Amino acid sequence: MKLTLSVKQLGKKQALLQDTIIDLAISSTTITLQELIELIVSNQVALFEQKSFEWDDLDTIHLPKENYLPMLIDTGKVGFGALYNHNVIDVERAKETAILAFQDGLFTVFYGDDEIESLTSTLDLTMNKPFTFLRLTFLTGSYW
Numbered sequence: 001m002k003l004t005l006s007v008k009q010l011g012k013k014q015a016l017l018q019d020t021i022i023d024l025a026i027s028s029t030t031i032t033l034q035e036l037i038e039l040i041v042s043n044q045v046a047l048f049e050q051k052s053f054e055w056d057d058l059d060t061i062h063l064p065k066e067n068y069l070p071m072l073i074d075t076g077k078v079g080f081g082a083l084y085n086h087n088v089i090d091v092e093r094a095k096e097t098a099i100l101a102f103q104d105g106l107f108t109v110f111y112g113d114d115e116i117e118s119l120t121s122t123l124d125l126t127m128n129k130p131f132t133f134l135r136l137t138f139l140t141g142s143y144w
Helices: 032-051 067-073 089-105
Strands: 004-007 017-023 031-033 107-111 114-116 121-126 130-137
Touching: 017 032, 031 032, 032 089, 089 107
Parallel strands: 004 130
Antiparallel strands: 004 017, 031 121, 107 114, 107 130
């Protein structure tokens, strides 16, 4: 099933991900928020592992690609597309971390215009609304 996701952060003008369509292997049209988060984490880990390069493919020249300037304009981030992290990702631990982050209030999830407040909330995917993950930030300051 294809789902539309956006990832936003408070205080930022542009979304980190805007209307990204991902294809998840979902057998039912109703799903809980916890299952959805776990499926998205599994999907993103699989995509990251596909992007990872082998040790033999190491780019020692670090030349920018042809689409380097449009990438800078879109993201505002300088990078050469190389992944330097060769660690193997533990999918189950990543799922647990994402669930804990939701429980701790580090991000919130909206389905259309409705905020999902509980991991056990059931979502009807036939309505085909976009999901928005809003990354929350802590306020800084002192009490004295």
